[in-house]
Amino acid sequence: MSKITRREAIGTAALGVAGAALTGGTATIASAQEPVRIAAFAGNHMPKPLRFDPAKLTGLSERLITSHWENNYQGSVRGLNTIETRLAAAMNDADFPPVAYAGLKREELHRTGSVVLHEYYFGALGGNGNPGGSIYEALHSWFGSFEAWEAEFRRTALSLAGGSGWCVLSWNAHTSSLHNYWAWDHMHGAVTGAPLIALDMYEHSYHMDYGTAAARYIDAFMANLDWEVVDARYLAATA
Known part of the structure; x- marks a missing residue:
């Protein structure tokens, strides 16, 4: 706890x-x-x-x-x-x-x-971590490559390590764009952001397994993502 x-x-x-x-x-x-x-x-x-x-x-x-x-x-x-x-x-x-x-x-x-x-x-957990679908192409378009998006997502998440908050990939309906948002205290996300991936960076989400090794927890989270779920969220948000 x-x-x-x-x-x-x-x-x-x-x-x-x-x-x-x-x-x-x-x-x-x-x-x-x-x-x-x-x-x-x-x-x-x-x-x-x-x-x-x-x-x-x-x-x-x-x-x-x-x-x-x-x-x-x-x-x-x-x-x-x-x-x-x-x-x-x-x-x-x-x-x-x-x-x-x-x-x-x-x-x-x-x-x-x-x-x-x-x-x-x-x-969004329970998958094999292999990205695909429309969201894969969209992330490539907005960040230059999927790998660049993932690096920025991980960097955003690590900026919260040792503190409290969420790293959230969102579709911003106002600007019609994808962003990795830094969300503190459960309530500081973008007003029109539709969450596609929400990574809990409160210590209760990883300390039991990884102690303070937040980067290893992020690795594990990414390895278990179900990208079919993420893609369905993206398609629903942009419909």
Whole structure:
């Protein structure tokens, strides 16, 4: 499990304030009426199962993948459901404190990003790492060669080693172009970027197998990419 960051500590404090507001004071005004149900804050997200056998990946242990999927990813799913439930309650409380609402909205963005990026991460594993398809030709076109793209992708990922964040190959719908984006804290990607490959560079994603040897983890990730999945994402994003 990863260490608690300063941002997570701030978010936890904000949730404590929000929880207090929901259990006392003016939050009880909704007791006389049935709370309005809000579809946007249904809080019913379910974890997606792995599409591959975690015991059969190359260079990524079953123990690492299982821990990552069960603890980090599913923890974010549960966290997002909790946040949405509290946002729904807050919308039924006209006197809910703005400072507490700000904490909930920050956590909503953080948890949403974590859930989405983890699903892109796990969803592209289970392949043999051999590139092909339209995405191969597109990367050659945008970066001069596939090899040049891969070198830049790896460099971007390594720039996050020892810290926290994601390296994301995205199709930017606004500029109609491919880019490797540096995404910190689950929520700093390009606004119109459609993820094609999401590489988790938080230490929890590799420390169990590789310690601080982040470059070896990146090698293993690339060796297990399913490029048919990546190509399908590219075709859908550019359709």
